[in-house]
Amino acid sequence: xxxxxxxxxxxxxxxxxxxxxxVGPAKAGWIRRELSLELRRFGSLFHVFEDxxxxxxxxxxxxxxTEAVAEALAVLAEDGVIGRLRGEMYPVIESLGAEPLxxxxxxVATEFGIANRGFHxxxxxxxxADTRMWVARRALTKSTFPGRLxxxxxxGHPAGLSARENLLKECAEEAGIPEDLAAxxxxxxxxxYTMEVPAGLRRHAFxxxxxxxxxxxxxxxxxxxxxEFLLMPVxxxxxxxxxxxxxxxxxxxxxxxWLMRTGRLDPEHPDFHALSVGLHQPWP
Amino acid sequence: xxxxxxxxxxxxxxxxxxxxxxVGPAKAGWIRRELSLELRRFGSLFHVFEDxxxxxxxxxxxxxxTEAVAEALAVLAEDGVIGRLRGEMYPVIESLGAEPLxxxxxxVATEFGIANRGFHxxxxxxxxADTRMWVARRALTKSTFPGRLxxxxxxGHPAGLSARENLLKECAEEAGIPEDLAAxxxxxxxxxYTMEVPAGLRRHAFxxxxxxxxxxxxxxxxxxxxxEFLLMPVxxxxxxxxxxxxxxxxxxxxxxxWLMRTGRLDPEHPDFHALSVGLHQPWP
Numbered sequence: 368x369x370x371x372x373x374x375x376x377x378x379x380x381x382x383x384x385x386x387x388x389x390v391g392p393a394k395a396g397w398i399r400r401e402l403s404l405e406l407r408r409f410g411s412l413f414h415v416f417e418d419x420x421x422x423x424x425x426x427x428x429x430x431x432x433t434e435a436v437a438e439a440l441a442v443l444a445e446d447g448v449i450g451r452l453r454g455e456m457y458p459v460i461e462s463l464g465a466e467p468l469x470x471x472x473x474x475v476a477t478e479f480g481i482a483n484r485g486f487h488x489x490x491x492x493x494x495x496a497d498t499r500m501w502v503a504r505r506a507l508t509k510s511t512f513p514g515r516l517x518x519x520x521x522x523g524h525p526a527g528l529s530a531r532e533n534l535l536k537e538c539a540e541e542a543g544i545p546e547d548l549a550a551x552x553x554x555x556x557x558x559x560y561t562m563e564v565p566a567g568l569r570r571h572a573f574x575x576x577x578x579x580x581x582x583x584x585x586x587x588x589x590x591x592x593x594x595e596f597l598l599m600p601v602x603x604x605x606x607x608x609x610x611x612x613x614x615x616x617x618x619x620x621x622x623x624x625w626l627m628r629t630g631r632l633d634p635e636h637p638d639f640h641a642l643s644v645g646l647h648q649p650w651p
Numbered sequence: 652x653x654x655x656x657x658x659x660x661x662x663x664x665x666x667x668x669x670x671x672x673x674v675g676p677a678k679a680g681w682i683r684r685e686l687s688l689e690l691r692r693f694g695s696l697f698h699v700f701e702d703x704x705x706x707x708x709x710x711x712x713x714x715x716x717t718e719a720v721a722e723a724l725a726v727l728a729e730d731g732v733i734g735r736l737r738g739e740m741y742p743v744i745e746s747l748g749a750e751p752l753x754x755x756x757x758x759v760a761t762e763f764g765i766a767n768r769g770f771h772x773x774x775x776x777x778x779x780a781d782t783r784m785w786v787a788r789r790a791l792t793k794s795t796f797p798g799r800l801x802x803x804x805x806x807g808h809p810a811g812l813s814a815r816e817n818l819l820k821e822c823a824e825e826a827g828i829p830e831d832l833a834a835x836x837x838x839x840x841x842x843x844y845t846m847e848v849p850a851g852l853r854r855h856a857f858x859x860x861x862x863x864x865x866x867x868x869x870x871x872x873x874x875x876x877x878x879e880f881l882l883m884p885v886x887x888x889x890x891x892x893x894x895x896x897x898x899x900x901x902x903x904x905x906x907x908x909w910l911m912r913t914g915r916l917d918p919e920h921p922d923f924h925a926l927s928v929g930l931h932q933p934w935p
Contacts, residue, residue: 464921486918530918553914557927572927574918628912630837634770634814634858637748640933643841643856647931649924 368610371638373619374645380563382651388420388479390432390468393461395422397480397568397651405448409439432469440472449478450566451510456526457483462650463572470526480568482650483523486534487621488552488576490519490542490586498601498629500622501586503542504594505615514594516607516614518621519578519586520544530554530574542596543587544580552578555628558620560648570650575621605631620646652894655922657903658929664847666935672704672763674716674752677745679706681764681852681935689732693723716753724756733762734850735794740810741765746934747856754810764852766934767807770818771905772836772860774803774826774870782885782913784906785870787826788878789899798878800891800898802905803862803870804828814838814858826880827871828864836862839912842904844932854934859905889915904930 385397398406403420406413412435414421426432433456443449453474458467459481476483490501501519505512522537524530538549559572580586586596599607607613608622624646626632632639670687672680682690687704690697696719698705710716717740727733737758742751743765760767774785785803789796806821808814822833843856864870870880883891889910892903908930910916916923 463924554916554918555912555914557911557923559924559927572924574923627841628839630839632838634838639841639858640747640843640856643843643931644933647927649928 368612369638370609370619370623370632371641371645373608373616373623374560374642377560377562377616377620378645378648380561380568380651385480385568386417386419388422390422390459391424393465393468395459395461395468395479395481396570398478399567402448402478402567405443406439409442412436412439429467429469433471436469436471440475444474449475457481457523458526460484467526473523473525476523477564477567477569480570482570482572484572484574485523486521486530486537486554486574486576487518487558487618488520488534488538488578489621489625491577491579492582492584492598499598500601500604501542501580502597502599502604503586504597506588506592506594509592512615516597516618517593518618519596521573521618534576540590541588541592543589544578544584548580548584549578552576556624556646558617558624558646559650560617560620560645561650562616571617572650573617573621575624577625601626601631652896653922654893654903654907654916655925655929657892657900657907658844658926661844661846661900661904662929662932664845664852664935669764669852670701670703672706674706674743675708677749677752679743679745679752679763679765680854682762683851686732686762686851689727690723693726696720696723713751713753717755720753720755724759728758733759739807741767741807742810744768751810757807757809760807761848761851761853764854766854766856768856768858769807770805770814770821770838770858770860771802771842771902772804772818772822772862773905773909775861775863776866776868776882783882784885784888785826785864786881786883786888787870788881790872790876790878793876796899800881800902801877802902803880805857805902818860824874825872825876827873828862828868832864832868833862836860840908840930842901842908842930843934844901844904844929845934846900855901856934857901857905859908861909885910885915 388396388398403415407415412423444452452472455473456470457473492499503517505517507513520538520541535549538544554574555577556575562569608619669681672682687699691699696707728736736756739757740754741757776783787801789799789801791797804822804825819833822828838858839861840859846853891897892906
């Protein structure tokens with residue numbers, strides 16, 4: 368196990384089994400060929416070719432596309448072709464700064480390989496060698512990665528919120544961080560990768576924030592997403608990342624990025640360049 | 652002009668006019684086809700094929716290769732086929748953590764497209780909105796980029812020095828920074844790119860360091876590389892980078908990276924992801 372192994376794991380994919388999902392000329396995502404065949408039953412909505420899925424071009428507004436796709440997804444979820452829908456909408460964007468093409472249930476973000484934004488927040492106490500990091504242990508009842516370690520706060524980016532609004536909302540909901548404290552978080556990086564999983568393609572880009580919290584502040588699980596919060600010396604956090612899979616997969620990248628940004632990775636580390644490149648990948 | 656334009660300029664290249672330069676199985680660099688034809692006159696040293704230049708495999712040690720290549724370069728420089736040799740040696744490496752294959756004069760690093768390490772240092776005074784940055788104006792007599800703005804200290808990485816030794820050496824030579832102050836510099840990032848220029852291919856990776864200096868410290872040009880040092884508000888530095896080419900080309904990237912790491916780039920900036928990816932590129 369090494370830092371680079373986490374980056375390789377998050378950047379392992381092959382597009383051979385996927386077809387592009389297009390909305391007009393825009394690249395909206397990637398869909399497994401197998402799932403694309405299932406979409407054929409909605410022939411007036413999804414135009415399925417051998418090497419492409421094209422959304423019906425006569426759906427001209429984002430709202431029309433959102434509604435039509437949601438109806439099809441409800442049928443597919445009912446039939447067990449796709450996983451559980453969440454009732455929370457993600458914007459479908461071609462690139463990070465682009466206007467949303469439409470909105471889609473977050474439960475199928477990976478199945479449709481849509482570009483998925485979000486943020487991770489490093490909660491920090493103290494200075495220099497005495498720096499400690501607040502680490503969350505995910506609720507044991509969560510459907511994804513129960514009991515694994517996590518950054519202090521993290522969240523996907525739902526439709527309709529600004530980056531700052533989502534940050535403040537998740538800080539309050541996940542860790543009981545009051546707004547005036549959460550507002551001090553500093554956006555310092557973006558970690559991005561594409562990762563193939565059985566369900567599809569995770570195309571993720573997370574803003575990374577650093578937040579210094581007072582020594583007497585203790586985060587509180589509010590919405591039940593977190594089992595407990597642990598305050599760990601950063602050397603211990605680095606050791607866990609370097610030697611294990613205790614952290615949820617993408618949290619490792621956020622912490623490696625933090626170690627690099629704060630002078631905690633030796634410039635002579637043989638993987639310095641590979642880590643730097645691997646943390647900041649373009650999307651296919 | 653925009654931040655992304657600087658990144659695009661530093662990552663503009665096409666390999667169509669280059670052939671790989673190999674030492675055994677290792678990729679040592681890239682050479683313009685036109686220059687590769689000139690190497691044919693050293694047929695026992697450079698084996699020149701249509702799609703490859705291969706260094707004589709019977710040169711088994713780094714020292715043997717260094718000596719043989721230096722002899723050939725002296726002839727080529729004498730004949731004006733390549734530019735001026737500098738008498739300073741760079742290690743030839745396949746990747747950042749790899750053992751040097753041999754050493755080559757820094758004057759032909761671009762002609763041979765070798766992977767070129769170095770560092771840039773951001774000299775910083777003050778905190779928060781009052782932060783100022785020490786900026787160097789390059790000597791008007793320099794052969795490269797005379798009179799352009801530069802980071803406080805920067806330097807290529809010569810053979811035989813550690814990253815830290817080179818940092819301390821250049822800080823003393825270029826800006827008169829005493830060793831105990833320079834030693835406080837923190838390695839915080841790596842900026843990497845590949846850039847085609849008439850002479851060949853710049854394959855660069857620079858460690859970026861941040862150094863906070865006391866308000867009463869004033870850097871002094873020592874070795875004549877710097878015309879003057881200027882202490883600028885960071886908003887002014889950011890404006891110059893965003894709107895002009897006043898900085899030497901790669902210094903723009905170091906400053907954009909600094910702006911991102913310190914929360915000075917809005918997460919909603921439409922190029923946030925493209926900038927993040929573009930600052931940290933792999934080498935061909």
